Amino acid sequence: MSTQVFSTRAVPADQQLDAWRSWFEPVFDVAKPDDGTAQGFEAESAVRILGGAVFSQVTTPHIHAIRGMRNIRRDPVDHWSITVGTRETRLTLARGSLAVPASTPFVVCLGEPVESEREADERLQLYLPRDRFASLAPVLDQARGTPMLGPTGRLLADYLRLLARSLPGLPDEDLPRLSEPIRAMVAACVTPVGAVSELAAEQMDLTRLEQVRQAIRRRLSSATLTAGSLCREVGMSRSQLYRLLEGEGGVIHYIQRLRLQASHAVLSDPHDMRPIAAIAEACGFYDPSTFSRAFRREFGVAPSDFRVAARVGAAPATAWRPLMEAETRSLGACLRGY
Structure with a gap:
């Protein structure tokens, strides 16, 4: 099914917050409110899968959601999230804190730590996986962490509201066709208008970084994936490549991180029954012990x-969880596409 609904309204009040946390773990942690409102937590999330994109309508009381390094290690989904809410959102990012006004869209990257706090509201969220929307990488990475004010921001907010109104009336088989229209509309709203010369160099680097990332992912299993072969494939000098990946910990570290993220995604899939050694080799690790050490170092747990x-997490829902319209039972599963 392309539509998932999770609600805590049928759950006993003293279990509602834990139920909500279970839906978002491990993508986000939900902190316990400190304003005396924790007696109950009536909330609902309706999620629709749109050909790679994920659209979410969320209604909650006061909430403080956290995606820290622990969450990123446990579930390294690398999506952009475009959000518009009915109340002010207080964001804490690596670069500092800011307040986003009500009805103003903003972009965050789930590959980076982020905290979000707001009062009771209804919000719309469009999740775009980096792999499937790679052409948007330069503009979305540039836009992240900044309120989208002005006409294009209002246009994007109106577009998300239009999706919210229209999607319930569409049959599930039509939802995957929305991927390309969504890509075009987001690009039109987020791409800077006119010549913005001061952003040109940074956007060029972001474009090159995405080219490098895609080249690595195409050759994850290759034993000949080196800095030199990568330079030849993407058409840049060794010095350019090392400068580009300096902020990512260097070329070798970046390649290994992408390989570990790929192996993490495969091991998360309960339908993939290959031996761990075969998965490791498919992700570029030819020595099982080296893979096990690297995986444990990155994610804090052995692959097995x-x-x-x-x-265990893929087991049927416990009785107190409301039934959903498909087997998917968490936000992370929706984002990973199963």
């Missing part, structure tokens, strides 16, 4: 233990 935990 992580796979067991992922399979």
Whole structure:
């Protein structure tokens, strides 16, 4: 099914907050409100899968959501999230804190730590996976963490509201066709208008970084994936490549991180029954012990233990969880596409 609905309204009041946390774990942690309102937590999330994009309508009381390094290690989904809410949103990012006015869209990247706090509101969120929307990488990375004010911001907010009104009336088989119209509309609203010379160099680097990332992902299993072969494939000098990836920890670290993220995604999939050694080799690790050490160092758990935990997590929902319209039972599963 392309539509998932999760609501805590049928859950006993003293279990509602835990139920909500279970839906968002491990993508986000939900902090306990400190304003005396924790007796109940009536909230609802309706999620629709739109050909790679994920559209979410969320209604909650006062909430403080956190995506820290622990969450990123446990579930390294690398999506952009475009959000518009009915109340002010207080964001805390690596670069500082800001307040986003009500009805103003903003972009965050789930590959980076982020905290979000707001009073009771209704909000719309469009999740775009980096792999499927790579052409938008330069403009979305540039826009992240900044309120989208002005005419194009209002246009994007209106577009998200239009999706919210229109999607319930569309049959599930039509939803995957919306991927390309969404890509075009987001690009039109987020791309800077006119010549903005001061952004040109940074956007060029972001474009090159995305080219490098895609080249690495195409060759994850290759034993000949080196800095030199990568330079030849993307058409840049060794010095350019090292400068580009300096902020990512260097070329070798960046390649290994992408390989580990790929292996994490495969081990999260309860339907992939390949041996761990085969998965490791498919992701570029030819020595099982080296893979196990690197995986544990990155995610804090051995690959075998992580796979067991992922399979336990794929078990049927416990009785107190409301039934949903498909087997998917968490936001992370929706974002990963199963």
